[in-house]
Amino acid sequence: MALQGVEQTILRDPALFDPNRHPPPLRHRPHEQPPKPASTLAESRERLALIRGVNLRNNAHAVLSKESFEMRKTYLVSAYQSGAFLKNPDQRGQPPANPMTDPAGMEAMMGMMKGNMMMMIPQTLIMSWINAFFSGFVILKLPFPLTIRFKSMLQSGVMTRDLDVRWVSSLSWYFLNLFGLQSVFGFILGSDNAANHMAQQMSSMNPAAGINPFQPGQDPDKLYQSEAENLEVMEHFCILDGVPERVLRHYADHKSY
């Protein structure tokens, strides 16, 4: 039984406290995959035409007079709706073929299954390896006391009934980090942080050529249609209206330039 009021200590190798022996902290540097650059001009057009619409929507009020805006709006809306920017306009509107019916789809499915199995088997192996490797020793001591209920959470892999709950076993620590930190990262760093694996492919923009607004599997035509709708409901106003008066007033207020 643990003695009440006496702090429990474990005999540790003094070498553990030698700061020179600690491995340098690993830099978190996820290797980023920039989106695959377009391989033909038509593909590049398909990607960037959407950004053009977004630019128009965001910046038109800062630049364009009413006529120029209406002209661009009409052009872009009709081009989006007619699919003029699509890479292959002939395939427009056709749903992606049902993978169950045609043999090529079947093969693709099998490929996917194989891929999944390829993922599953190493996962199982890694899990059992971690279980064997990480179990059986404690890795840190919490600076605050906890009730006995936390024992199962913090000391999995260490079958010691007497050990103070403040000692955390390595297996518990591993799982706590694995499952607990994802949302913490999301909270602190924002939803598109580098530690978030989902967001990895969106980061690192290569100017112009590398940008791809489409997620894999997304139908560009649908995005075009919705962008056309966005543009259609846009009201025009322009900050260039009344800019002379604004400039005069602004400089009258700040004579000290």
Add this chain to the structure above:
Amino acid sequence: MTQNTSYAQFENGPGLIATFHHAQKAPIILRRQPHTEKGLSSSLGDNLPEPENYGELEQLMFSCLQSGDDKSALLCIEQLSSRFGVFDAKVAGLRGLFEEATAESEPSLEECLQKYDLAISENPVNLPILKRRIALLNSLSRPMEAISNLNKLLEAVPTDAEAWCELAYLYRSQGMSPQAVYCLEEALLIVPYAWNIHALLGETLFSSALLSDLNESCQLLERSIRYFCRSVELCTDYLRGFYGLLMATSLLGEKRLQNHSKDHLSPQRSSSWTSTNFTLDELTLFARKRLDDIVRHRSSHYQLWKGDQGDLIAAKELLRGIDSS
């Protein structure tokens, strides 16, 4: 293309003198570069190469080419290609630029063109090479071909503000102002806070106002004044913007007077703000005063504005001309 000249300009001011000064630093910069490479290999990871170093090399190359130091320029390219590989699109573009600049006769330029064609047939979205090809077409005095090629490029890459600006230059050189205006507007949609492009748009509108009839030119001038105003709103001591504002407002004032005396009888078609001459006069005065201030300030700080003397002299001339009239 614009990018080739603009990089050096942003750093050093537009003057050729500044470019020469920069090019004279070539031995120092070139000697420094290999050290960082060594530093990288000795302590892995800690001493990452500064991306600015390579930007600096690129700029140095432009300066060297402009001032005729071809050897240093070639050294710059070699260092860049040892880092990024010979087949990197941008490095290939720079090498192409170098070959064009050092080509001595028309046939060798044609040879460059064929090389570009070959590179493009291998990779149709090799943007640096595509752009070089367009620039080369223009310098071979085939501007219409350059324009149509650039249009094709922009269809595929409509988010490249630099390319839109270049197309605007090409159109302007062919006297096609409305098209140039369209291109500049497109560029502004991508970089809406670029005061230099606002001023450039104002200038384009101004120059097309000079060539059109009275009514239309009044409208164009009004538009141009708005863009100049926006430009100086974004940058409070932008000499070029104030220069344009002064030119445009005084010209519009004159046109107004002409218009007024001409169609005394018919009612004026009123347009937005400028139906009041009051604001216009105020704007002219304001632009003149600001320009005066800027010129005085910059003349007293010669060292700071050494690179911008051309602008300054032009502004002084304009002010003198207005004072004397």
